[in-house]
Amino acid sequence: MLTDEVVKEPVRTRPRRVWRRRLATAVAVLFAAGTAVRLGGLESGVLLVPLVSFTPYFGVAALLMLGAAALVRSRAAVAVMLAVCVCLAWLVLPRALPGGTDAATGRPLRVLTANLNGGRGDARTIVDLVRTLNVDVLSLQELTWAERDRLAAAGLETLLPYQVTKPETWGPVGSGVYARHPLRERTGLFQPVGHHMPVVEAALPGGAVEVVVVHPVAPVPSTVPEWEAGVGTLPPAPSTGAPRILAGDFNATLDHAVFRRLLGTGYTDAAAATGKGLVPTWPMRRIPPLVAIDHVVTDGRARAVDVRVLDLPGSDHRALFADLRVRS
Template identity: 25%
Template sequence: MVQADSPAAAAGSGPPESEPGGRLRALRRRLDPWLEPRRGWIVATLAVLLALVLGFHADIPNTVGNLGSLLETFLPWLGLALPVLLALALWRRSAVALAAVLLPAVVWANLFGGLLTDKSTGKGDFTVLTHNVAAANSDPAGTLRLLNDSGAQIVALEELASGAAQTYGKGLAAKYPFHVVEGTVGLWSSYPIQGVSVVDIKIGWTRAFRAEVTTPKGPLAVYVAHLPSVRVNFDGGFTAGQRDVSAQALGDAIEAEPIKKVLLMGDLNGTMNDRSLAPISAQMRSAHGAAGDGFGFSWPAAFPMARIDQILSKGGLKPTDSRVLAADGSDHRAVAADYRY
């Protein structure tokens, strides 16, 4: 009868775990599940798809329900999928899935990581503010307090319902002696206003105009606009055709502006990621993108999910700060920016 020569031989070949070779074998046993290529392949596939959507969002067509524009409106929110994918990769104990999750994480950080830092550089020469005050504003008095306390020298208001222009005119007169209202949009200023002209944005009534504001540093062409609303529904998808036509018309008007320094303020019903605003965004700089802190979401006021209220400039105007104000009686939040002329 053959007997085992030692306890180690009886237990199997190889050194015990207390010895270096044994510890290496134990480590390999622990790592084996993580290195199994078939584990976590579903998570890895989802991560790669997310990276492709983030990286090539501009190539997603708008031909079906304006899917590309809808995606771009809420593009930053795709980052919420990252911790979910990471948790699934850890649960599956898959190194392949973990490596794959890094791909969309890097792409998302490249797209939006810069928004997470405070880029403000201090006070400018003047402050501007834009606010869709909402036709159904539940607290106009509160909105007037917010505007008067904002410290802005130039204020643009959108969605001025019938009679609201008079209310805001009286409530802002002490601080803003110059103002103009065209249709449902208006401009209030501490500086003189002249050269007002309506901008035809192809909707059949007035929701945009241009004015020249004479600041202490020099002239400034100010455009105030409220582009048509967009809709999300099951029948038509993301309905934004009229908004897109108006964006092109507004972009053409700004491109033809003879004054070098131009400011655009208003509710554009679109984010700077939305390709359909390219006629505007391609020639202008976002104050929040250049000098803001965070995403600067402005709508809906109760739980902001997108920045559709914009302050844009060109011609050498330098934004030094950008911020979102507290909620008031509107369904939008006001946004403000400081500029150096």
């Protein structure tokens, strides 16, 4: 009697599954490298400086990659992506969590900052915002002579009669500040690198407050070193003298190391402190706004109780309003 013998071949992992796991691990390593750049503040050059602006979106992509790694059952990729997701959550999520601003006390100071897109921002909208929000100090970037005339015609000087303006005929260079209370221009505080950045002291009831209009150049390929110098040379937070407010288009997000170093001198970002740090302000053109590069930052003697990000027709930026409380 003949017996058929069944020869069993050794079970082999399918080549396609192996390559999927290897690919998942390789992509996870790339995510880890990107996270290390952000953690270490290692961004430099024309590629990484713009890319680090999108760290919050990188975090969303990391979550999706974690799910993909789990689907292909790559233990190495899952382990790496879990570490990446924890790090990115630690970096990004605090900006969406308010920091107990209800208990803030001090003199009220309402600040509005807006980039006018080379004088194209709608003047009547600016004046309406100043009136509706009861603004005390208005910081404007990319102010032109023609736009200054339109703002005056719309009634801005009736609401904010004091001004220090440095407009230009066209382009992004001009800046200015308007206020409800008398202003005194200060010089010699720092050497601006970029566009006009006037410094003023506003004689508010209870004591003066110093305001710096911020607008370094954008970090496009030809100006990355100038951009870094422009943010890096902004004056550090003081502990004595008049409380200092920096307001404007920083062309930097909370993920840029040079901006974080500035905050590390003693400043607080008003939007992040009120849970609005992930609300984007730019661009406002053919695509929705993606990144938050407009800021109001305060030294340790001021605190934000509310921040609003507002549309401004004609501009490629959204306006930013901060309701502050200032202690003498």
